[in-house]
Amino acid sequence: NATSTAQDCIFCAIVARQAEASVVYEDETVVVFMDLNPVTPGHLLVVPREHAVGLEDLDGATSAHVWSAGHDMARALRRSSMGCEGINVLLCDGAVAFQTVFHFHLHVIPRYAGDGWTL
Ligand code: 5GP
Ligand code: ZN
Numbered sequence: 001n002a003t004s005t006a007q008d009c010i011f012c013a014i015v016a017r018q019a020e021a022s023v024v025y026e027d028e029t030v031v032v033f034m035d036l037n038p039v040t041p042g043h044l045l046v047v048p049r050e051h052a053v054g055l056e057d058l059d060g061a062t063s064a065h066v067w068s069a070g071h072d073m074a075r076a077l078r079r080s081s082m083g084c085e086g087i088n089v090l091l092c093d094g095a096v097a098f099q100t101v102f103h104f105h106l107h108v109i110p111r112y113a114g115d116g117w118t119l
Pocket of ligand 1: 021034100101
C-alpha cells in the first residue's frame with residue numbers, strides 16, 4: 001500500500017478527508033490546502049498523501065513531486081488577482097526548526113507590500 005496513515009496525525013486525517021480543510025489542489029501524490037492560521041492571506045500547505053515526518057523519511061520521487069506542486073502553487077499565486085508581489089516557500093524540519101505538525105509539508109506564503117510578516 002503506497003499510502004501509510006499515522007495514528008493521530010491531523011494532516012493524514014485531512015488527506016483521508018476525515019478532517020475539514022479548504023483543499024485547493026490534489027493529485028495522486030499531494031494535497032494542497034489553506035493553512036488554518038495563515039500568516040498572510042492565501043497561505044498554502046503542500047502535503048504528501050503518504051505520511052512522512054521530515055526530509056529523512058520522505059522518498060526522493062515524492063519530494064520532487066511536493067516541490068514541483070509548490071512551484072505550481074507559487075506561480076498560480078503570482079498570477080492571481082490577489083495582489084501577491086512575492087512568495088516565501090518554507091520547510092520546517094524538526095521541532096528546533098519550528099515544525100509543529102509532524103507530517104511533512106511545504107508552506108507557500110504569498111507576500112504583499114507591508115504585510116508585516118517576519119520569519
Ligand atoms: P509547521 O510549524 O509544522 O511548519 O506548520 C504547521 C502549520 O500547520 C501551521 O502553519 C498551522 O497553522 C497549520 N495547521 C495546524 N493544524 C492545522 C489544521 O488542522 N488544518 C490546517 N489547515 N492547518 C493546520
Ligand atoms: Zn500524517
